[in-house]
Amino acid sequence: MIGSNNYLGLTHDPRVLAAAKSALDRFGSSCTGSRFLNGTLSLHEELEELLASFLRYPAAVTFSTGFQVNLGVIASIAGKGDIVFCDKENHASILDACRLTYADVKRFRHGDMEDLERKLKAAKPEAGKLIVVDGVFSMLGGISNMPAIIKLAREYGARVMVDDAHSVGVLGERGRGTTEHFGLSGPDSGVDIVTGTFSKSLASLGGFVVASEEVIHFIKHMARSLMFSASISPPNVASATTALKILESEPEHLVSLRRNVAKMKKGLDELGFDTMGSQTPIIPIRVGDEFETFKFAKRIFEEGLFVNPVVPPAAHVGLVRTSYMASHTEEDLDFTLRVFGKLAAHANASADQ
Ligand SMILES: Cc1ncc(COP(=O)(O)O)c(C=O)c1O
Structure with a gap:
């Protein structure tokens, strides 16, 4: 098998399997409701606390898939009058999110900082601006040039969002992803929002976003793919939590x-x-x-x-x-x-x- 995203090889780790089985017995097979209503268990909150602390961000919220995270985050944060700057090789979920948002979308050539700058320069100074990139590109395996993106974002007053689906458990000394790879940590470092998934290194199913308390609070109340979709099932939350603990404690x-x-x-x-x-x-x-x-x-x-x-x-x-x-x-x-x-x-x- 040289075609999976199970980078850490944890999908068959006995501890991950035991945690999933035990959550299944204790909490049942499904939450049958969204996080916003009856779908929040202590399990979800424990995973969110662990994630925020591991990734060095103040707060986190989990969605049922990584695809839904990108849809929900971009479509809720960027609105009319705003501009989303999107790398052409970004994941399909980001491209679809761009179709959902009422913001203008400018796609720049893959990894091309000059093209990004041209597009930032041409934008109205008063427009809200969000630059979105994959941390690791899912098909090409390259890494986004975060220092250059952050520099441009600061120069042109833009916010930065990174999709770390293929970076958590892969990049950085302790597997914290793209930010750690470049020696960055937390929203003050210039990466405002990090999204990701449990369906790769973390051996499960579901997705997450980490950011400041305010941004996460806003997303919890605005992201339609979170509010109108059932939460991650108990065995999936428990397996992601256990895989994350293994990543943290076993380098x-x-x-x-x-x-x-x-x-x-x-x-x-x-x-x-x-x-x-x-x-x-x-x-x-x-x-x-x-x-x-x-x-x-x-x-x-x-x-x-x-x-x-x-x-x-x-x-x-x-x-x-x-x-x-x-x-x-x-x-x-x-x-x-x-x-x-x-x-x-x-x-x-x-x-x-
Ligand atoms: C870069 C990227 N973002 C998001 C996703 C979606 O993740 P999920 O499988 O949790 O929906 C993927 C998965 O293919 C991905 O490669």
Whole structure:
């Protein structure tokens, strides 16, 4: 399996499974209601406190999915007369949120700070401005240039929101995500809002946003995807909480993840694949042509490896997305490199076309 987002390998950790089972027995299979009404348990509040403290933000609120977080946060915060500046490779949930908001939306070229600045400069000075980026881009594996974004935000009076779906449990010395990666901490550092998900490193289902007390209070009362949707089910909350506690107390998972990623990045680069500048456990292999991308993914699958073929609009070009976990063994990775070695000639020939 080199196609999952289970970066820390915790989906089968016995402690995560035990916590889910125990929450199921104690609280039942569902909350059958939204956080706003009958769907708040002590479990949700415990997870929110833990998250806020782990990510070094004053407050947090959890949603039923990360997709709903982005919809709810952007559509409630940005309104008429405001402008959202959005990286073109941002996740679909952010792009959909941009369609929901009454604000104007300006999409800037992927990672292009000059294009972002041009768009900020052209905006009315009095407009409320929100810059939104993925911390780690889900298909390309690159990291947003937060210091440059914060600098521009300060210069042009914008707020900053980062989607850390693929960064929590991946980036930063202790896995706190993009902010920690760049030595930033809390809303005063220039990143006003961090959103994320439990469906990747945290081995569950659900999403979150952290920000100042005021911003979280506002979101709790304005985000329609929070208010009008049932809250995360008890076993999912309990598994996310347990995975987060493991991340906090056992840095060895991050060490294994990084060791595995370094080995694969080096191995794939040495085989001549174009890994598109990835800096994270998401290592894409550029293929180019869409049909060739599916053919390549099928060949890889026939050799015993699961990967995800990705074509536009999920990415600007056809690629095979590989991703690595802390729980992969040396044997797993050597097998993977042997398969890619065998297929290298085929893929590289297609990429050249
Ligand atoms: C960058 C990013 N944001 C948000 C999401 C949505 O997360 P969830 O699976 O919790 O809906 C994803 C998942 O694909 C993602 O990659």
